[in-house]
Amino acid sequence: MAADAVPVPKGYGDAMAWYQRAAEAGNPRAQYFLGLIHWRGLHGRKDPKRAADWFEKAARQGHVAAQFSLGLAFQTGNGRPKDATRAARWYEPAARAGHVEAAYNLGVQHERGQGVEKNPAQAAILFKQAAQAGLARAQYNLGLLYGEGAGVPKDRVRAWRWLNRAKQAGYGPAGAALKSLERSMSKAERMKARKAPAKPKT
Numbered sequence: 001m002a003a004d005a006v007p008v009p010k011g012y013g014d015a016m017a018w019y020q021r022a023a024e025a026g027n028p029r030a031q032y033f034l035g036l037i038h039w040r041g042l043h044g045r046k047d048p049k050r051a052a053d054w055f056e057k058a059a060r061q062g063h064v065a066a067q068f069s070l071g072l073a074f075q076t077g078n079g080r081p082k083d084a085t086r087a088a089r090w091y092e093p094a095a096r097a098g099h100v101e102a103a104y105n106l107g108v109q110h111e112r113g114q115g116v117e118k119n120p121a122q123a124a125i126l127f128k129q130a131a132q133a134g135l136a137r138a139q140y141n142l143g144l145l146y147g148e149g150a151g152v153p154k155d156r157v158r159a160w161r162w163l164n165r166a167k168q169a170g171y172g173p174a175g176a177a178l179k180s181l182e183r184s185m186s187k188a189e190r191m192k193a194r195k196a197p198a199k200p201k202t
Contacts, residue, residue: 028061055069064102065094067094088109091106103129107122123145140171143159159181163178
């Protein structure tokens with residue numbers, strides 16, 4: 001789970017006591033970190049249900065990483081009943097706040113119509129948000145959308161740029177997709193794509 005590093009005060013026992021007291025007092029940051037501790041099993045066995053309980057307390061207070069984590073719990077059915085609609089409801093505010101993984105996951109849901117209405121255009125917006133932040137999976141998905149003309153105007157040059165960025169970032173599937181795309185491109189399109197900036201704005 002993508003998350004902030006857990007800052008541990010001197011002495012692990014002291015840390016747990018501090019997080020517990022602060023979380024019970026309503027501190028959303030402490031609630032989130034306590035959730036992470038239970039999620040990862042840093043204080044004994046993993047306890048996804050207890051972790052999700054703390055994530056929800058923090059998420060309801062607007063803690064962005066907790067909103068993402070709670071959405072993930074609903075999406076995966078780990079700590080919460082599997083529910084794509086509820087996952088999307090928690091991903092949405094996190095994505096609006098700039099959480100990259102939340103934007104990507106919500107984009108996938110819009111692309112596939114899972115828990116939300118199928119909306120390739122909204123998927124493209126969300127993938128672009130995550131792609132511009134450097135998430136290779138989002139760069140790959142955005143490249144595919146441009147190549148297919150799904151949710152965005154069909155544009156093989158833009159598709160090439162994003163797929164190439166994903167490939168350069170080490171995202172495995174991007175290489176094969178790039179080769180397939182190049183077979184459908186004209187010589188002029190391939191030349192234009194290769195002259196494009198390494199970090200496209202669109």
